[in-house]
Amino acid sequence: MLTDAILGGVNYTLHRFPLDQKNRSLQAWDAADEYLLEHIANEYASAEHILVLNDAFGALACALPAKQLTCVSDSYISQLATQHNLACNQLEDKTVTLLDSLAAFPTDVSLVVIKQPKNNGFLAAQLEQLSSQLAPGTPVIIAAKAKDIHSSTLKLIAKALHEPITSLAQKKARLVFATTKPLPHARSVRDHAVSWPLEKTTFSITNHANVFSRDSLDIGARFFINYLPQGKKPLKVIDLGCGNGVIGLSVLAAMPNAKVTFVDESAMAVASAHDNVTTNLAERIADCEFKQNDCLQGFASHSADLVLCNPPFHQAQAITDHIAWQMFVEAKRTLKVGGELRIVGNRHLGYEEKLKRLFNNCRLIGSNNKFVVLSAKKEANPGVSYDF
Known part of the structure; x- marks a missing residue:
């Protein structure tokens, strides 16, 4: 630089x-x-x-x-x-x-x-x-x-x-x-926050002024919601780059024993995620943490079962994939052996190859003409670390 x-x-x-x-x-x-x-x-x-x-x-x-x-x-x-x-x-x-x-x-x-x-x-x-x-x-x-x-x-x-x-x-x-x-x-x-109903649910979603896709559910998240985990396993889940928290909120609704950590570098995103859990699933607030952070810096290694991510491909005005790559690298470090990184991304960004390089595996679990949902699991051997 x-x-x-x-x-x-x-x-x-x-x-x-x-x-x-x-x-x-x-x-x-x-x-x-x-x-x-x-x-x-x-x-x-x-x-x-x-x-x-x-x-x-x-x-x-x-x-x-x-x-x-x-x-x-x-x-x-x-x-x-x-x-x-x-x-x-x-x-x-x-x-x-x-x-x-x-x-x-x-x-x-x-x-x-x-x-x-x-x-x-x-x-x-x-x-x-x-x-x-x-x-x-x-x-x-x-x-x-x-x-x-x-x-x-x-x-x-x-x-x-x-x-x-x-x-x-x-x-x-x-x-x-x-x-x-x-x-x-x-x-x-704070008075400029907007709220709108989350389609196919009873939830009302609040977005503060600087949160991505402020006035409606963004199309990537809309597609990703169809491929989120369900069931009663007591998973430790991280909603990485959580935005308004709609992904983590959906996990809480579908997984009664999950604990979810919402992480974003935006103060307004973290506040929106907190507001949305409080408003819609107040009884689950004790199962949640909310952190403004640089990706997963400071998170303990081998501590999470599942990381969910809709990574950005820009930083301010610059088009770049280094934030997504940083998210993938730090997710791998944070996951337990056998833990999973599940992401949604634009088809043209080539995330499948990046995940294969980093995790030595990658599985396509959903796609349409614009997005792919990919899953990579942390293997027992440490593999190779890559700079981003």
């Missing part, structure tokens, strides 16, 4: 997480970061307290000049990267507070900077929380790729902020300038 960055005229070493990924073309900052930092150096060099939303890997935390920073992220991996990059650049003494995406914002900030998230619903929720909690007139700068700022984006911003205007494009990046304004109804990001 590219690690040397010049931001605001200063050299930084910045690492993209997870550290073990091998795609050398990906970097931990982008042109929007550079543009934003240049503007702040010229216009807000004396800012006392800057609120930073959605800093992907800590580039802004490292390079912003304010005496105090509060960095809000939905991503556990982003928080790990921020801590790591601050340490790599000997900035441990910088006053940086890390908050998750469900926290209340500090109210004493002099400037807000936002990296535009991929999810417009999440952006809308964050903007409304800003105007609900901060003093009217607080300056806000949103940075993004120029191609991602459309007229519809500006209309969305204008609903929560005062008179957004755009900068000229620079290196295919653009800034949007606005200020907070009084809103008739104060709402936090």
Whole structure:
């Protein structure tokens, strides 16, 4: 990975997480970061307290000049990267507070900077929380790729902020300038959760603003549900990359003696999974754990009977399979001998070959014209470990 960055005229070493990924073309900052930092150096060099939303890997935390920073992220991996990059650049003494995406914002900030998230619903929720909690007139700068700022984006911003205007494009990046304004109804990001009925069940599913497929059951999960285990075995199950928890919830409904751990790197995903078990199967909450985590880091080896996974093939805007590969490697380590990894994935991604390399076996248990459901079991011999 590219690690040397010049931001605001200063050299930084910045690492993209997870550290073990091998795609050398990906970097931990982008042109929007550079543009934003240049503007702040010229216009807000004396800012006392800057609120930073959605800093992907800590580039802004490292390079912003304010005496105090509060960095809000939905991503556990982003928080790990921020801590790591601050340490790599000997900035441990910088006053940086890390908050998750469900926290209340500090109210004493002099400037807000936002990296535009991929999810417009999440952006809308964050903007409304800003105007609900901060003093009217607080300056806000949103940075993004120029191609991602459309007229519809500006209309969305204008609903929560005062008179957004755009900068000229620079290196295919653009800034949007606005200020907070009084809103008739104060709402936090928690108030932007939506609920909908889960088809063929009595369950109601709640999704917080940044959870994948927020308004309906995603088609991969819909297909995967048809191939989940049933019965009375007392299995220890991990719903890895749980999203709103619908897979683990379905297992709880079909397996009265199962214990399920819901794991995701998104704070909003873990909160949604907890809400959905509490709402629909409150009597099973004692059989559940909910963890925001980087895959299965810290989980005991040989501790799970079954790992269920609908792996992502992107990280933020980057298309990549390294997260899926990391999930498979860590699932193998965590499974007991004879334990099973069961996944759903797009047919074209070639997961069958990856699982055969890692587990020495892979069985197709379901398919349609878009998805495959695959099963791999951990054999008694250790096999070969692969980097991802």
